[in-house]
Every structure is written in structure tokens, then in C-alpha cells.
Amino acid sequence: QQQVKQSPQSLIVQKGGISIINCAYENTAFDYFPWYQQFPGKGPALLIAIRPDVSEKKEGRFTISFNKSAKQFSLHIMDSQPGDSATYFCAAASGGYQKVTFGTGTKLQVIP
Amino acid sequence: GAVVSQHPSRVICKSGTSVKIECRSLDFQATTMFWYRQFPKQSLMLMATSNEGSKATYEQGVEKDKFLINHASLTLSTLTVTSAHPEDSSFYICSARGGAGSNQPQHFGDGTRLSIL
Numbered sequence: 001q002q003q004v005k006q007s008p009q010s011l012i013v014q015k016g017g018i019s020i021i022n023c024a025y026e027n028t029a030f031d032y033f034p035w036y037q038q039f040p041g042k043g044p045a046l047l048i049a050i051r052p053d054v055s056e057k058k059e060g061r062f063t064i065s066f067n068k069s070a071k072q073f074s075l076h077i078m079d080s081q082p083g084d085s086a087t088y089f090c091a092a093a094s095g096g097y098q099k100v101t102f103g104t105g106t107k108l109q110v111i112p
Numbered sequence: 113g114a115v116v117s118q119h120p121s122r123v124i125c126k127s128g129t130s131v132k133i134e135c136r137s138l139d140f141q142a143t144t145m146f147w148y149r150q151f152p153k154q155s156l157m158l159m160a161t162s163n164e165g166s167k168a169t170y171e172q173g174v175e176k177d178k179f180l181i182n183h184a185s186l187t188l189s190t191l192t193v194t195s196a197h198p199e200d201s202s203f204y205i206c207s208a209r210g211g212a213g214s215n216q217p218q219h220f221g222d223g224t225r226l227s228i229l
Binding site for chain 1: 116118146153154155156157158161205207217218219220221222223225
């Protein structure tokens with residue numbers, strides 16, 4: 001059972017555009033929702049995270065929108081750049097961030 | 113920032129060989145370390161969680177005798193793939209979590225690409 005569903009599987013965006021990745025979860029016990037960025041051959045790096053008591057969090061060009069009632073959250077990358085090309089994973093955690101469940105990943109390609 | 117070092121980055125070996133992968137937290141004490149496996153173009157799947165000085169907790173379907181985990185110190189955990197076979201070929205990634213309190217994030221290593229011939 002996939003506890004965190006992520007879409008789209010792949011995404012192509014032009015430079016300067018907005019990249020949007022969506023995730024949905026089922027387990028209401030999740031209380032921490034991080035996003036990770038992974039480049040080929042590297043481990044994932046924490047990008048930004050949000051807790052369910054906040055509906056939006058912004059850090060630079062990256063924004064998380066959170067809809068607790070719908071159990072959905074999304075990542076928006078504003079002014080997308082070729083250097084943003086990577087695989088993005090949403091995730092969900094509970095119990096003090098002990099165990100993280102990852103989404104299926106979105107491969108983002110930003111073209112010049 | 114917190115740095116997790118994983119070694120080696122790549123291993124190629126013959127079937128039947130045992131392979132040890134090290135995961136070190138360089139600038140913090142990792143009370144908990146996690147081991148993940150990632151197949152090409154797929155997500156990270158948690159294999160096991162280890163707390164310093166205690167036995168690892170394995171996820172369902174992960175053979176504990178096949179994947180030996182040792183977390184002997186607050187800065188080092190090792191994963192040994194015993195008698196590796198081609199189906200064990202994968203990208204193995206560790207992460208470490210440290211500090212007091214429940215809100216400490218996991219910091220990931222750069223992974224180990226294991227190829228069994």
C-alpha cells in the first residue's frame with residue numbers, strides 16, 4: 001500500500017516557469033511533511049518541510065502548500081532554473097520524525 | 113550543516129561476496145541511523161532502523177541475516193550484505209538523525225552503488 005502518492009512521475013518545465021508537484025497521503029498520524037531533492041548518484045537532500053498546522057511555507061523560490069482536510073500537499077518551484085533539474089520526493093513522517101515514508105518521486109527537467 | 117559520509121560510493125564484486133558499507137555522521141552524534149534501498153527510477157524503501165548500542169529494527173520483508181546492521185557508536189553504522197547475489201544490486205543509502213527532541217530531521221549520505229556480477 002502506497003501511503004504517499006506523488007504526481008506527476010515526470011515534468012518538463014521551461015526556464016522561468018513554475019514547477020508544481022503534488023502529493024497525497026492517507027495516514028492521518030503523519031505530522032511532518034518534508035520534500036527532498038535528489039541528483040543522480042547522490043543521496044536526497046532536505047529542501048523544505050511543513051507541519052500540518054500551517055497551510056503554506058515559503059523558502060526562497062520553493063513553496064509548500066498544505067491542505068489538511070484533503071490530505072494533500074504540493075511543492076511549487078517558482079522561476080524554475082536548469083539547475084533545479086533533479087528528482088523530487090515528497091515524504092511524510094510521524095512519531096517525532098523517526099520514520100519517513102517517501103513518495104514515488106518526480107523527475108523534473110527544466111529546459112532553457 | 114549536518115554531514116553524513118557514506119563509503120564506499122561504488123562497489124562491484126562477484127556473486128557470493130560479502131560487502132560492508134559504512135555510514136558516518138561527521139559533525140553530530142547520530143542517535144538513530146536508517147538504511148534505505150533504492151532501485152533505478154524508484155523511491156527509497158526503508159530497510160531498517162538502528163539505534164546506537166541496540167539491535168536494528170528491520171522492515172517487513174527485509175532479511176536480517178542477509179543485511180547485517182551494526183551501530184556500534186554514535187557516529188558509525190555499518191551495513192553488511194552477506195553472500196551478495198545479482199538481485200542485491202541496488203543503490204543503498206543511509207541517513208542519520210541526532211540530537212535531543214523529536215524534531216530532528218534525517219540527513220542522508222550520498223549512497224553506495226552496489227553491483228553484483
